[in-house]
Amino acid sequence: MIKTRINELLGIKYPIFQGGMAWVADAALASAVSNAGGLGLIAAMNSNGEQLRAEIKKAKLLTDKPFGVNIMLMSPFAEEAARVVIEEGIPVVTTGAGSPLKFMEAWLEAGIKVIPVIPSSAIARRVVSAGACAVVAEGGESGGHIGELSTMALVPQVCDVVDVPVIAAGGIADGRGVAAVFMLGAEGVQLGTRFLVAAECGIHRNYKEKVLNARDIDTITTGKRLGHPVRQLKNEFARSLAAKEFDSSITNEEFESFLAGSLRRAAIEGDIKTGSFMAGQCAGLVKKEQTCKEMIEELFEEADAVLRGAVKWVK
Numbered sequence: 001m002i003k004t005r006i007n008e009l010l011g012i013k014y015p016i017f018q019g020g021m022a023w024v025a026d027a028a029l030a031s032a033v034s035n036a037g038g039l040g041l042i043a044a045m046n047s048n049g050e051q052l053r054a055e056i057k058k059a060k061l062l063t064d065k066p067f068g069v070n071i072m073l074m075s076p077f078a079e080e081a082a083r084v085v086i087e088e089g090i091p092v093v094t095t096g097a098g099s100p101l102k103f104m105e106a107w108l109e110a111g112i113k114v115i116p117v118i119p120s121s122a123i124a125r126r127v128v129s130a131g132a133c134a135v136v137a138e139g140g141e142s143g144g145h146i147g148e149l150s151t152m153a154l155v156p157q158v159c160d161v162v163d164v165p166v167i168a169a170g171g172i173a174d175g176r177g178v179a180a181v182f183m184l185g186a187e188g189v190q191l192g193t194r195f196l197v198a199a200e201c202g203i204h205r206n207y208k209e210k211v212l213n214a215r216d217i218d219t220i221t222t223g224k225r226l227g228h229p230v231r232q233l234k235n236e237f238a239r240s241l242a243a244k245e246f247d248s249s250i251t252n253e254e255f256e257s258f259l260a261g262s263l264r265r266a267a268i269e270g271d272i273k274t275g276s277f278m279a280g281q282c283a284g285l286v287k288k289e290q291t292c293k294e295m296i297e298e299l300f301e302e303a304d305a306v307l308r309g310a311v312k313w314v315k
Contacts, residue, residue, distance in 0.1 A: 020070020073098025175302020
């Protein structure tokens with residue numbers, strides 16, 4: 001079995017996180033991942049404090065294993081979420097879409113392990129110096145909001161500048177990907193796209209079918225003009241956004257208005273035409289539905305076999 005500092009740090013069987021995906025990562029999915037030996041994450045997204053508290057309470061009924069909350073720092077309710085995780089005794093918080101520094105002192109005082117998602121080695125150094133116990137180095141292959149660097153380039157550079165465990169994210173969907181990032185120095189992985197088709201994931205059937213039928217060239221990135229690009233599966237909506245990306249007659253405000261509600265339309269309503277079906281470049285590797293337990297066990301069995309078999313290439 002593959003064990004790293006992450007296992008002991010968080011009290012989990014496998015060094016794997018499920019991504020905190022908005023409109024996807026709810027109590028049902030997070031608890032299933034935690035029950036399977038990983039770290040499940042509830043997405044705070046744009047929930048207010050009481051909505052988040054209700055989801056946390058659901059998860060506590062579904063699992064007695066550790067689970068965490070992902071806080072999107074650009075949310076207007078980020079301060080409420082930051083307070084609720086303290087009040088509810090959440091052991092782990094991951095963060096994205098902004099700097100967690102203003103909240104870290106209070107979280108650390110409450111005994112929360114803070115693990116920010118970071119896009120560069122400079123930001124990794126900054127959050128670790130503020131007390132982060134690990135970081136998630138997320139490459140641009142991932143779905144949703146992305147950075148510029150690829151996982152292959154980002155992970156080893158982050159590993160070189162911090163002494164805490166690095167969790168790799170972006171483009172990982174099978175045991176080969178898990179093995180590859182461990183060779184780069186990572187001590188854990190975070191997956192989002194593969195968990196979209198987990199049996200316990202409650203997104204619309206149309207979303208799951210889009211992922212299961214995806215090819216390697218079926219994602220597109222839009223939103224660079226706004227400074228926060230998003231990777232999603234190609235459909236009518238995504239192609240229309242790409243066409244508007246460099247249309248100077250459309251203001252940034254107008255462009256942003258096109259995005260409103262698009263992820264919800266995909267995840268909840270299954271709107272094939274106007275939904276934003278966020279997924280990573282590894283979607284083409286996702287070919288079957290499984291329970292979270294089956295998925296996680298298979299990932300690490302594959303990774304173990306790859307790592308043990310690597311000696312055949314080295315004489």
